[in-house]
Amino acid sequence: MTTPRCLLFDCDGTLVDSEPLLAAEMAASLNTLGLPFTANDYITEFRGARFKNIIHELQQRHGSIDPDRLQHTESEMRSNLAQRMATELTPLPGVIEALDSLSDYPRAVVSNGPETKIRNGLEATGLSHYFGDRLFSGYTANCWKPDPCLFLYAARMMGFDPEECIAIDDSIVGVEAALAAGMIVIHLNRYPDAEETPDGAIPISNMHQLPTIVTHLVRTEAVTT
Template sequence: MAKPRCLLFDCDGTLVDSEPLLAAELASSLSDAGLPFSPSDYMGEFRGARFVNIVTELQRRHGEVDPQRLKDSEAEMRRKLADRLATELQPLEGVREALDALAAYPRAVVSNGPETKIRTGLAATGLSDYFGDKLFSGYTANCWKPDPCLYLHAASIMGFRPSECVAIDDSIVGVKAALSAGMTVIHLNRFADAESTPEGAIAISSMYQLPTIIANLVREPEMCHELLPVIHSALTAR
């Protein structure tokens, strides 16, 4: 495992507590468009998924809906969501403390959401200065989690190898994307009673834990390096 040199954060559900707001607006919008959907459907099955993928699956289950009706419904949903994000959104507990403690690391946001949504969320929660313009949206890169391409794109632009990056993501689609990209992955699993952390990822339940986990990741390669002379001496003494 390479020593961590860059931190890549998901946004919704990792940095900001936007998912309850998103789930409510999605449920209202999709149900009005003729696709039965509840907030619990999003939180339980579709968390982190693209809007188009949710719609595709719902139409498979319930039948097709007029494309223009869906387009208008999505536009209205995003408008209402932007208003709520700007006025109601809060950062997750421990986020500011973790970002302050890890200030020495280059970092970026890597999200399936549109860049305007990312910027709105960070501005509303006072997190914009932590990331500046280091924002990577699936809509800008034209690739989305669970495909590893978005995380690979972010690592490349940030100037690091995937193995040097630590991805922090709360959604299973995001965790799988980062694992496929060859990164060290920390799964912020706030729903451990209903969700299992994929094999190969490190589970935490709170962002307060993140600095300790990163510190341990830094120490492990150093400890291995310190043990190499000991191992070499033992082998040559045989």
């Protein structure tokens, strides 16, 4: 086994507590289109999924929506979300402490969201300096979780083999993508009553636990090799 050397973090729901804001704005926007959707639907069923895929699934269930209306509504939703994130967004508990503790490791953000959204979220929460420009978006790579290609792209751009990377993600789609990429995966399972950690991933319940897990993984691999 290769000693882990690089940390790849999801953004929404892993570093920043944006998902309640996103779920609320998504529900309001989709309801105006006549697509039944609640904030809880996002949390329990669609968390971490690409917006386009959510729209596709809802139209399969409830009927098609005019593409122009969809585009306008999505633009309006993203604008409203950006405004709320600028003033309401906070880092998740334990994130700053974990990033400070793990400062010796190269790290990056790997997210399905647009790069502008990632950057705005990090800036609003004071996390930008931890990552600099090491932000890898599905829209830049033109591939999205649960496809492993986004994590593989991030590892390649960071200069590491997949097996040298630890991926930290809160969503099942992200965990499955990183596992398929051949990475060590830590699942931040904030909703243990709603989902189970996939086989092969390491569950944690909060980010305060992350430094201990990473240190243990590195020491274990060093001993076995």
